Amino acid sequence: MTPAQCRAARALIGMSQKELASMANVGAQTLADFERGARVPRINNLNAMQTALEEAGVEFIPENGGGVGVRLRK
Structure with missing residues (x-):
């Protein structure tokens, strides 16, 4: 996963950095x-x-x- 993929993935599902950090059990920083x-x-x-x-x-x-990317799963 690239930084851009991470940002795009969060945007697709409306997830904040804080929410992802909590779900993944990693530091927000x-x-x-x-x-x-x-x-x-x-x-x-x-x-x-x-x-x-x-x-x-x-x-x-x-x-x-065509390059890496993200999409919503069907």
Whole structure:
């Protein structure tokens, strides 16, 4: 998951940084720093954030020639 994907995923489902940090059990500053591109969180924190977003209905689109992205799961 890239910082842009994280921001876009939250926007799709109307989730705040605080809500995602709480759901993923990561520090709010860790999430904010990641989304700003200031640092890359530990892999377990990154996975927890992505899992929380997926459980909330986001699907991550891998690089497939058109670039990475996110969408709502059907």
